[in-house]
Amino acid sequence: MKKPLVALLSGAGVSTDSGIPDYRGPNGLWRTDPEAEKLVTYEYYMGDPEIRRRSWRMRRDNRTLNARPNAAHLAVAELERSGVPVRVITQNVDGLHQLAGMPARKVVELHGTARSVVCTACHARTPMEDALARVDAGEDDPPCLACGGVLKSATVMFGERLDPADHRERRAHPVRRAGRRGRPGADRHRAAGTAAQGRRRGRLSGRTGRGPGRRAGPSVAG
Numbered sequence: 001m002k003k004p005l006v007a008l009l010s011g012a013g014v015s016t017d018s019g020i021p022d023y024r025g026p027n028g029l030w031r032t033d034p035e036a037e038k039l040v041t042y043e044y045y046m047g048d049p050e051i052r053r054r055s056w057r058m059r060r061d062n063r064t065l066n067a068r069p070n071a072a073h074l075a076v077a078e079l080e081r082s083g084v085p086v087r088v089i090t091q092n093v094d095g096l097h098q099l100a101g102m103p104a105r106k107v108v109e110l111h112g113t114a115r116s117v118v119c120t121a122c123h124a125r126t127p128m129e130d131a132l133a134r135v136d137a138g139e140d141d142p143p144c145l146a147c148g149g150v151l152k153s154a155t156v157m158f159g160e161r162l163d164p165a166d167h168r169e170r171r172a173h174p175v176r177r178a179g180r181r182g183r184p185g186a187d188r189h190r191a192a193g194t195a196a197q198g199r200r201r202g203r204l205s206g207r208t209g210r211g212p213g214r215r216a217g218p219s220v221a222g
């Protein structure tokens with residue numbers, strides 16, 4: 001008999017033991033500091049070079065990339081290695097499941113990854129480490145080396161429109177419907193920090209619309 005697929009939903013709590021704060025929890029930075037929230041809001045980021053400079057400094061200083069997988073990440077990877085078909089659906093952007101040994105193709109990163117940067121003009125993806133090295137070397141808002149466009153973390157920011165290719169990938173995934181409320185057939189939708197939620201085009205907000213004050217957002221800064 002075929003082994004059942006085990007789908008694990010992985011949230012911020014999984015990474016707190018690796019020293020990564022829950023930015024989006026009740027006391028998280030994104031919910032308590034509107035200025036910090038701007039650093040991860042697409043409209044502000046794209047429109048204000050000073051916000052970008054602060055955002056790069058924040059990423060450089062957080063050093064999320066130095067975090068190591070903890071016992072939870074290792075246990076999940078071990079389960080997969082033992083022959084159990086495992087898929088991880090994570091809100092975390094730290095890449096620690098993959099670092100622990102989970103094959104990347106079996107990890108769906110709902111909020112993207114902080115380990116890469118993407119050019120907002122030509123969509124080239126490059127390692128975050130390279131961008132942070134440029135920041136360390138004195139470029140306070142490093143542009144894309146290929147086209148000069150604005151670079152951003154490959155995480156999903158508040159108010160960001162998702163890449164249609166990414167969206168198709170999620171729709172094609174066998175566990176794609178976990179938590180998803182989007183409109184089937186829509187080629188694009190906006191994200192309120194989570195790719196799992198459909199957004200009406202034209203709205204730009206960090207609120208999810210599921211009650212006053214409720215927010216979803218990128219779960220980690222770095």
Ligand SMILES: [Zn+2]
Pocket residue numbers: 119120121122123124144145146147148149
């Ligand atoms: Zn570019």
